[in-house]
Amino acid sequence: MEPRNKPIQKRGLTAIDGALALIVILLIVQMWLLTATLESYLAGHHEVVLPAAIISGTLFLICAGLYLFVRRIDTEARSERKDKVD
Amino acid sequence: MKLFRPAGKEPLWKDEFSINRADEQYVSRRQFTKFLVLTSLGMFVGNVWILARSWFRGTPVYPEKNICRATDVPVGGVWLFRYPTEKDACILIRPDEETYVAYSQKCTHLSCAVYYAREKNRLECPCHEGYFSIKNGSVLQGPPPRPLPRVLLERRGEQLLAVGMAVQEET
Numbered sequence: 398m399e400p401r402n403k404p405i406q407k408r409g410l411t412a413i414d415g416a417l418a419l420i421v422i423l424l425i426v427q428m429w430l431l432t433a434t435l436e437s438y439l440a441g442h443h444e445v446v447l448p449a450a451i452i453s454g455t456l457f458l459i460c461a462g463l464y465l466f467v468r469r470i471d472t473e474a475r476s477e478r479k480d481k482v483d
Numbered sequence: 484m485k486l487f488r489p490a491g492k493e494p495l496w497k498d499e500f501s502i503n504r505a506d507e508q509y510v511s512r513r514q515f516t517k518f519l520v521l522t523s524l525g526m527f528v529g530n531v532w533i534l535a536r537s538w539f540r541g542t543p544v545y546p547e548k549n550i551c552r553a554t555d556v557p558v559g560g561v562w563l564f565r566y567p568t569e570k571d572a573c574i575l576i577r578p579d580e581e582t583y584v585a586y587s588q589k590c591t592h593l594s595c596a597v598y599y600a601r602e603k604n605r606l607e608c609p610c611h612e613g614y615f616s617i618k619n620g621s622v623l624q625g626p627p628p629r630p631l632p633r634v635l636l637e638r639r640g641e642q643l644l645a646v647g648m649a650v651q652e653e654t
Contacts, residue, residue: 410512413513413516414512416516417512417519420520420523421519423523424522424523424526427523427527430526431530434530435529438536438537439629440628440629440650446530446537447534449530449533449534450527450533453526453527454527454531456523456526456527457523457527460523463516463520464516464520467512471513
């Protein structure tokens, strides 16, 4: 099976790329949310402001979680490589 | 002194130029991820800022203000004034003998000054051709996302007064 034989670094990069793509999508949603909230706020619809802030916070937490995942993969790949070199 | 490196070892240039491409890819991706997450934090802070503005906004107080005498405005004419502050340009229109309406003069798209197109009986924004109804300030055409805020008028004898503002629902 090819994926198992792939070097760990390459597999790590694939995982990081996946996480990165997900973060980009979440960021686009967050940007849209911010502009839509501002538009609604200026139009006098104050009831949407709180749910929008909660959703935006949730999206940020997911992004932060994905960043921690990326960091973990990065650290693991580095240590594997170091072990190999040593 | 060794003149030759043993076979199977890394070439000499790798010692001199000690950048590993795969490692570098990791670093650039990690840094880019960090940048994206910080941007995400910025978006969240923006939402929180709007929330704070929404929570701590005071109830707007609109003073009564003399605009002009009713006879100062001819039928089909306009009168420009400022309300509620000196920074807020407004337009008073008299479309027929007994009707007076007033709106904020700032287009809700990009704040260009709207003007009264008498022949078409509507308010027009010259910047991006946004048109507003004279009856209620609603958007007839163009990019403006919201109706024009309406100035509430009161007539006391011959005098016209502005007594408040009404932000209208989207149509």
